[in-house]
Amino acid sequence: MERTVKQVAQLAGVSVRTLRHYDAIGLLPPGHVAPNGYRYYGRSELLRLQRILLLRELDVSLPEIARILAEQTDEIGALRDHREQLERERRRLNDVIGAVDRTIEGLSGDESVGDEEFFTGLDAARSRLEQDLTDRFGPGVGASFVEAVRATDGWTREDYERMGDEGRRLLLRMAAARARGVLPDSVEARPLIELHYQGVQELWSPDATAYYRLGDVLLENAEQRAMIATVDPELPPWLSAGVKAYAIRQLGYRPN
Structure with a gap:
């Protein structure tokens, strides 16, 4: 027909x-x-x-x-390939959803999530992020992240929840700015990115190159992107672009 x-x-x-x-x-x-x-x-x-x-x-x-x-001339083989790609994407999204759910439960004061489970989840998330940074930028960057994590060794659950609340409030302000049409590399966006940079410095002292590369991580790391997207699905690329612009204009990073 x-x-x-x-x-x-x-x-x-x-x-x-x-x-x-x-x-x-x-x-x-x-x-x-x-x-x-x-x-x-x-x-x-x-x-x-x-x-x-x-x-x-x-x-x-x-x-x-x-x-x-x-x-590809084999129709059935091609469709099987596409199906496998979709299966991989489904497994990835399931992993991301699970990670975001655990983070939300832990940072929202859900008492059904015990402290031990809370910190176990944080440790697992740290390990995944450390591995991603190492794979992406080499062992030096991964080692720097490990050093940064040591700064939080004495933190309590309340400390993490405070950090999570502050971070979410900042993301909400960024989402509102994006919705108004504020460009991530604009003068109006700069104070928000400055607050993000200061927040990162509480845990880590990234140089211009490291902060620029963090822009890629926020967009390309599944867990990091998903946590930002829970506030605004369109915010990850906005924040990524803002971080890169800040690294170039305020920190002196020079792209190759």
Whole structure:
């Protein structure tokens, strides 16, 4: 059965304009075009569209999708590959959700979370972050993080909850600024990023390079990004850009 471009758009939940764009760039040509100019799509085009939309859900760019589809001729094998990617993403998100839930429970004063479990969760989160920093920037940065953690060795649960409350209030102010249209590298945003930098300094004294790299960690580390996103899903890239701009303009970092 062949379908018109309008029917395919309704079936797939995309716009007619999107389908026309995919046709224009050679990503999804119709099965055939009638003399009156109507585009018609068959089963093979629908399967190709499904693969395109799956890859878009994985944030794959259109040029990269075109390359993947050109290289993969086995439809079933390709779909199995996509399914495995989705499974990996689901497992990652489940891990992130679990980490965020434990953090929220611990920092919200939930007495059902015992102190021992609270600190065990913090230790596990620290270990994951230390490993990420080491993998990303080398053992030197990971070692610096370990030194920073030692500054909190004497902290009580109340100390951590105070830090969490202060951090959340700052994130809420940042989210409000972002919603107003304040750019992360603007003069108006600078005092908020300054407060973030001061908060980091309570635990660690990062140089310009380390603080700039922290911008990547806030965006790319799943747990760090998820904790920020609980306040505002659009805040992680805003804060990441603000940290990098602050490192360049206020701390003298020079990107290569």
